[in-house]
Amino acid sequence: MKILAEKTILATGGIGGLYEKSTNVRHLTGDAIAIAIKHKIELKDLSYIQIHPTTFYHKDGDDSCFLISESVRGEGAKLYDKNMQPFVNELLPRDIVTQAILKQMAIDQTEFVWEDLRPIPKKELQEHFPTIVNHCLKMGYNPYEECIPVVPAQHYFMGGIKVNLNSQTSMSNLYAVGETACNGVHGKNRLASNSLLESLVFAKRAAQHIKKSFSKTNEFPRCFDDNDINFYSNKSELEKYYKDLVLSKIEEDKLRKERTPINISIKSKNHLKTSI
Incomplete structure (x- = not known):
């Protein structure tokens, strides 16, 4: 038609x-x-093409990736390799952090790195990032007590x-x-x-x-x-x-x-x- x-x-x-x-x-x-x-x-x-450095890692490729906002890193969240060691300045621009994560994933032979939200005070985490906290809990991770898996994903064209x-x-x-x-x-x-x-x-x-x-x-x-x-x-x-x-x-x-x-x-x- x-x-x-x-x-x-x-x-x-x-x-x-x-x-x-x-x-x-x-x-x-x-x-x-x-x-x-x-x-x-x-x-x-x-x-x-903009790649966001931190989205919640999951194996189901049929769903869109949940964004873990860079403002979380701005408030103090840290990025760790598989041995829970820091490997990048979390406050660098998106593209630089993304490349650092991809490089570390290749070195570690993993599909994600860890992001630690525990440096952020619990009350602040609850009040400023309730959607992120709820998603982590829904996916079986308690961001108050443990790190969460994150991976870069295509974000904007x-x-x-x-x-x-x-x-x-x-x-x-x-x-x-x-x-x-x-x-x-x-x-x-x-x-x-x-x-x-x-x-x-x-x-x-x-x-x-x-x-x-x-x-x-x-x-x-x-x-x-x-x-x-x-x-x-x-x-x-x-x-x-x-x-x-x-x-x-x-x-x-x-x-x-x-x-x-x-x-x-x-x-x-x-x-x-x-x-x-």
């Missing part, structure tokens, strides 16, 4: 469902990214479909908002609640632009006429095709960025010029 519209907004969320471990729900598999690739819509920074300040993509009359879009507000490492900026502010800007520029279309573009509708009828094959397509483009973007030389020259004391 074809549905025609004067304006279309893509808002399919992130890509966590493509990964074994993610804080996202499993059905977020980057469908809009696959559509954009298929129809040659401009993309940006697909390899900018900073790249996506390239959009301008009005959330317009490179295709006329097509917009993208939220995690599926890349509007440049995150860079390579998203900070805390900037996702609200991406979702709320840019969604509002898209709506305002659509309202301001809307006009009735008498003739729709013919660019999709050659599409085989039957291609979309087999859900399992379509999911596999989309997954392979997105993951291959992510890897392609990662390799391209690794090969790109960065030249930095200081023109003057107060001016730094960077050319890529």
